[in-house]
Amino acid sequence: MADAPEISVVVPVFDEEGAAAGLAREIAAAFAGADYEMIFVDDASRDRTREVLTGLKAEIPQLRVLAHRANSGQSRAIRTGVLGARGDIIVTLDGDGQNDPADAPRLVAALKAGPPTLAMVGGERVKRQDSQAKKVASKIGNGVRKALLKDQANDTGCGLKAFRREVFLRLPYFDHIHRYLPALMLREGYEVAFQPVNHRHRETGRSKYTNLGRLVASLSDLFGVVWLRSRARLPGAIDEL
DSSP states (O other): OOOOSSSSEEEEEESSSTTTHHHHHHHHHHHTTEEEEEEEEEOOSSSSHHHHHTTTTTTTTTEEEESSSOOHHHHHHHHHHHHHOOEEEEEETTTOOBOOOOOOHHHHHHHHHHHEEEEEEEESSSSSOOHHHHHHHHHHHHHHHHHHHOOSSTTOOOOEEEEHHHHHTTSSOOOOOOGGGHHHHHTTOOOEEEEOBOOOOOOOOOSSHHHHHHHHHHHHHHHHHHHHHTTTTOSSSOOOO
């Protein structure tokens, strides 16, 4: 692809007018000097998120803004960004500002330093800045998921990830897929790795999920991914004759 950047940073946002501008500027600072583009995907926000972002395009020339006409959820917004991305390496961050963009280049470097079979380097949040109830629910959910899927991940809820675009597009798509990327990439025969990353307080807006809502969705998705793993058959190396 002519003039394609090496890295595409994809950020899904929904009603994040208070966080979007600051996050975009932090991403620009973190990737200063890198060959990258920044894609914010507005998931039909009801506030001024898209106006705030489009107003930054002159200040940040690497910024692109894609907008859904109907709210479709975080996973679909991530997929929209990946489909529209021009880079071979994708970096994702949550749009609420709790992921620290300063950690992102380190994940990209680890991915690039790994073998071609390494498809993703995910962040694992340390010193999480969430409510005690959310941390307990997350710990239980992560433990059950890891036991059933053997996905090597202690924290699939961390939005900060670096992965290969081509591998992501091989995966079966479903809502909430972003929480199951390690298991699905392992299912395709790739490797995954993890590094500790910073986690920050949410300064503006509010969480789009409740603990109960997250639990109901995760149970359905979990059983679906268990089934997908049970139906996987890998051919090993492929030879062209």
